[in-house]
Amino acid sequence: MANGTLLYAQSGGVTAVINATASAVITTARARRVKVLAARNGILGALREDLIDTSKEPLASIRALAHTPGGAFGSCRVKLKSLEADRARYERLLEVFRAHDVRWFLYNGGNDSADTALKVSRLAAEYGYPLTCIGVPKTIDNDLAVTDCCPGFGSAAKYTAVSVRECALDVAAMADTSTKVFVYEAMGRHAGWLAAAAGLAGQGPNDAPHIILFPERPFDEAMFFAEVKKTVERVGYCVVVASEGIHTADGTFVADAGAGKDAFGHTQLGGVASHLAARVKDTLGYKVHWTLPDYLQRSARHIASKTDLDQALAVGKAAVDYALKGMNATMPVIQRTADAPYRWKIVPANLEDIANHEKTMPAGFLRKDGFGITAAARRYLEPLIRGESPPPYGRDGLPKYVVLKNVAVKKKLAKFEG
Amino acid sequence: MANGTLLYAQSGGVTAVINATASAVITTARARRVKVLAARNGILGALREDLIDTSKEPLASIRALAHTPGGAFGSCRVKLKSLEADRARYERLLEVFRAHDVRWFLYNGGNDSADTALKVSRLAAEYGYPLTCIGVPKTIDNDLAVTDCCPGFGSAAKYTAVSVRECALDVAAMADTSTKVFVYEAMGRHAGWLAAAAGLAGQGPNDAPHIILFPERPFDEAMFFAEVKKTVERVGYCVVVASEGIHTADGTFVADAGAGKDAFGHTQLGGVASHLAARVKDTLGYKVHWTLPDYLQRSARHIASKTDLDQALAVGKAAVDYALKGMNATMPVIQRTADAPYRWKIVPANLEDIANHEKTMPAGFLRKDGFGITAAARRYLEPLIRGESPPPYGRDGLPKYVVLKNVAVKKKLAKFEG
Structure with a gap:
């Protein structure tokens, strides 16, 4: 068992495959004998010290996350401001991390989350607290910078x-x-x-x-x-x-x-x-x-793309690898190496290059009349929807989605008002 | 080759599996060496003598209909009135049937279509024209009388x-x-x-x-x-x-x-x-x-129920059987013989008992507070969504739905204004 705890949190609008990323994070960490806590309702859970002990979930449930949509630990729409404007909350995060011996923080979200992860890592350095912060990409909006596409x-x-x-x-x-x-x-x-x-x-x-x-x-x-x-x-x-x-x-x-x-x-x-x-x-x-x-x-996990699922799993696994290697303030991103046949790999990117940037659609993807897409857009998009990976179905005709127990970790700190 | 032609038409709102019924109708008739024409856009095609020669479609396309949503020959929202009020149109139908030697008319729709099929059969009898009219059930509304449930x-x-x-x-x-x-x-x-x-x-x-x-x-x-x-x-x-x-x-x-x-x-x-x-x-x-x-x-054919698909195919096959046996003014309906394990069979029902009736939900299916369903409703509904039968997918990540050629039959009559 490695010393310290890995804290995982989901952020922003959930997707059909963000739980697949969670599944990969937890199974990878378990295989490396690293303890994983999850923050309930994203960063709010971290601020409230409302943490979930994922070791209480059987492996079958963690695996089932890979075919379950939604956000298994809860997510939230909360954006922390600058270090100066929101200093009390950033410090509270460090306090909670310290109380639970969190050495690796994995924040699964979009631009805002990359920004938060980056700021937490800076504050930790300022205070000399040993912490590795990793952003894990997720968004159906596909607007994250650097990565070729976004899981979800x-x-x-x-x-x-x-x-x-x-x-x-x-x-x-x-x-x-x-x-x-x-x-x-x-x-x-x-x-x-x-x-x-x-x-x-x-x-x-x-x-x-x-x-x-x-x-x-x-x-x-x-x-x-x-x-x-x-x-x-x-x-x-x-x-x-x-x-x-x-x-x-x-x-x-x-x-x-x-x-x-x-x-x-x-x-x-x-x-x-x-x-x-x-x-x-x-x-x-x-x-x-x-x-x-x-x-x-x-x-709609029932019609998920196999490519997307594979990438959601891959960023989760890489995030743990990067964390344990101490690759602070990075994000595992998807790099496309070929269109046909489509090939991709996971590479590290600096959170600094991702935080608060927004990827827009290239002008060359829109037809001149503005009413359709070009061949270039088709080349980019088509591999991303390729492949099927339906969830298992029950005798009742419905997908077998898992609901976790989400057992709370005992609190160690006073309540935080903020 | 049996003498005469079988005419098939789709009516009203289409469903994820009405084309499966069409597929079963055509493959069953082909196996019996019966020529099948389809009316383009439902009963309008019959009135306009706008008929499609299904023999021009390769068997693979007809089979692919079983996994293609929509209405492959077109459907319409047109309700014929009473024999008296709409006599000219009913007579036109008979005229078109005679011109193309239509001996079997299969009308795939809901209550209104059952009513139309019934009236056409009565008019044919009045004129001494040998015609067998069969209603084939279809509706997502599940409101057809007699049948336990409706394909779609x-x-x-x-x-x-x-x-x-x-x-x-x-x-x-x-x-x-x-x-x-x-x-x-x-x-x-x-x-x-x-x-x-x-x-x-x-x-x-x-x-x-x-x-x-x-x-x-x-x-x-x-x-x-x-x-x-x-x-x-x-x-x-x-x-x-x-x-x-x-x-x-x-x-x-x-x-x-x-x-x-x-x-x-x-x-x-x-x-x-x-x-x-x-x-x-x-x-x-x-x-x-x-x-x-x-x-x-x-x-949403991609998430079709296997039970529903099986029943859509079964009513199509039975409709041809009933037609060729001369079981005039009937409809193959679904009879539930057991809830658990769910069992059903196809039996003939009289169009007279179906036309213009509407099946409402039994009062015992609604919870007392009116905000949910009862165990009885669950028992009835659950088998109907059971089983998966996804369409085949292409390399492009999309379902392989077929679009027919829909080759028109040469017209023999003058244009009908009505």
Whole structure:
């Protein structure tokens, strides 16, 4: 048994495969006889000294995490500020780490988490506390810098492409007398990565999706209507995929167009798909339907990408390796070494190069007209949704997802107010 | 080769497995050396004499229909009226049948289609035209009379239960600092069958879905809020599944609450989930998210139920058998012979007993408080989502769905205006 404890925490929006990373972290550490605690609800658990003893979970449960979506230890949406502005909380983290002999801190999240891990490592150095901080990549948004792609994205991308292909077949069958325009709303506030993945559902100009709307291009309603009309007249129907984050040239989010209060003072929630569908109905007179998959797209472990799963497992294993080697302030990232056949490997990157950077979609991935993806985008995206790795199913027809016991570690410190 | 032609048509909303029925119809008929034509876009194709020669499709394509969602020949939302009111159209159908020597007419749809098939058979008898009309069951709504369940429902039910289990894991992980109430909108205007299927996602009182809202019970907002609050306080979050058809005691659809025109005169589309989510946010102050899967739930062949697929194939095969035996005005239906182990067989039913009837959910399937399903409902529903039968996937990570050539048969008649 190595001296010291490894603390693992999940951060931000969960994915279909973040638990696979957790599974790899814990099984790798166990094999190296390292004790693993997990913070309940991400960094909050670390601040609250609300820690989970993963050694209380049988190996079968830890292995089952590899096919279980969600965040098994809980996650949170909390961003620590700068070392100066949030010093008390950073110091509290060190205090908790010291109390539980945490020598390795693995923070599984996106840009913000990389930043937090980096700052904790700096503070530890300042105080002379021996700590190795490792960022572990995760996000369906695919917007992490340095890494070629992010674990979590491939599965959400596969869900998107498969769902769009399927509903397009439905619309095609009914278009003669029913729905002619169908709008699919994809997650992606700042970058259109998931909307782009929908483009994998079809190939030719008559294949769905016929129109993709990206936050990277200003939304022009008149041009959109013209394209919808042209498509319906040519194909008989039109499948539109819209990023939640599309906005007009002046920066107004299209999703906010329907949001606000109604005549009774009741809240109206926004939404790109419902708004676009309503506008198409009003202006072009077509029968419309729309879908908002929301969390379904990031929790659909049943249609996870094998590539994505493999990478989620690989970053978890590498994170423990890096930690035990003392490779402080790094993140295991995915490096693509070939497109065809697709090859990748895990390499270390400096958290400094990742924290607070955001990877946007290359301009060369968007078609000139802004309504679709290019061959270059297809080359990049296609390997990421490749392969299936369905969960085991029970006799009841449902995936056998595991729920952990999550036994709390006895607290040693006073309550923290902050 | 038997004398005469078998005409197959798809009707109403398509499903994940209606093409499996088509596949079984065509392969069974081919094996019996019977020529099969398909009507393009359902009964409209029959009226327009827009017929497809299925013999032009290779056997591999016909077999691939068994794993392809949508409606391969096109479907339509057209209901013929009574024989008296729509006599010209019924007579046109007979005229087209005569021109193409159609001796067997298989109409794959719900209540309305059973009614149309029945009327066509009566008119044929009146005119002394030798025709055998068979209804073939299909609907995700599960509201067909006589049959124990409807092909198409089991797969949509499985999609629903799996999706709710998955997104509930997501919400559970994030609830501490993010979404506390999640609302899932299920199809079902008149009957809450799909919402009920969501109940399979969990077992105990703390398992999602915590609240199911059925069109069978009047919606009472105050009671709903109280239940949401109680659940969030007990469990930490609350997953709600709402049928699109829920309404208040006076019959007002909740989905219409947000529908209408906004201040700019723009259409606002309705929706149960977005409305409930907004009301919960306003009244209880919880952070909310919601999903509207819409067509995704009925086209998700990738998560089809094996039971459902088997039944879709079985009714297709039986329909051809019944047709060739001259069992006019019948429908092959599913008879459940045992719950555990689940056993079923296909038996003939009279179209007269099915046409224009609607099967509602037994009162004993709803919990007394109206917010969940009973053990009896579970016993009925669970076998229907059992088993997996994923489609084959390509190297590109996408299901290999087939698109038919749909070669038109040369027209023999003048154009029909009607």
